[in-house]
Amino acid sequence: MLSFEEAAEYLDTVVDELPEVLLRELNGGVNIVPQVMRSNKNSALYTLGQYNKGGKLGRYIIIYYGSFKASFPGASDEMLKNKLREVLLHELTHHNESLAGIKDLEYMDEAQVAHYESTGEFLPISNFAGKEKGEQ
Known part of the structure; x- marks a missing residue:
């Protein structure tokens, strides 16, 4: 499984490859943290990523590395990279929908x-x- 540092480096690479228009007004950027986050609605579910659309810290995305480790134990590096990319794009969709009022x-x-x-x-x-x- 990818280490925290490897996952962070991979996410940086993915973000750098994205068209800038998808990242507009994402003033807090994309952040990966080591924590496990349980779903607010069901403790059996893990939250892999979260989009925050305002407040004092602005608009930003958090990726919960600990939740990936808990959800995909023993996953290959390639599988984990695919899931990290999928979750990042999911959260960016939330960001762009928020900007559009959707x-x-x-x-x-x-x-x-x-x-x-x-x-x-x-x-x-x-x-x-x-x-x-x-x-x-």
């Missing part, structure tokens, strides 16, 4: 967690496309 992905995330809580089945986020707030 909450589609936020609603999809909520529906995904609600589905898991009610059924114990974890489905890909794409299964919840087109859902309104509160729908599963």
Whole structure:
């Protein structure tokens, strides 16, 4: 499994390769921290990344390395890199939707967690496309 330092270096590389327009107004940047973060809604779920859309610290993304370690024990470096990239792009989607005043992905995330809580089945986020707030 990638070390914390290797994961941070990889994320820096991914961010550097992205078009600058995707990072506009992300004044707090992308940060990786060693902590494990549990989902606010269900302690059985880990939060891998989080977009923060304002306040005193501005707009920024946090990636929780500890949550990756807990969620993907024994994962190959390549698999972990793919997941890190996937989560970063997911959080950047939240950022760009926030700038546009859209909450589609936020609603999809909520529906995904609600589905898991009610059924114990974890489905890909794409299964919840087109859902309104509160729908599963």
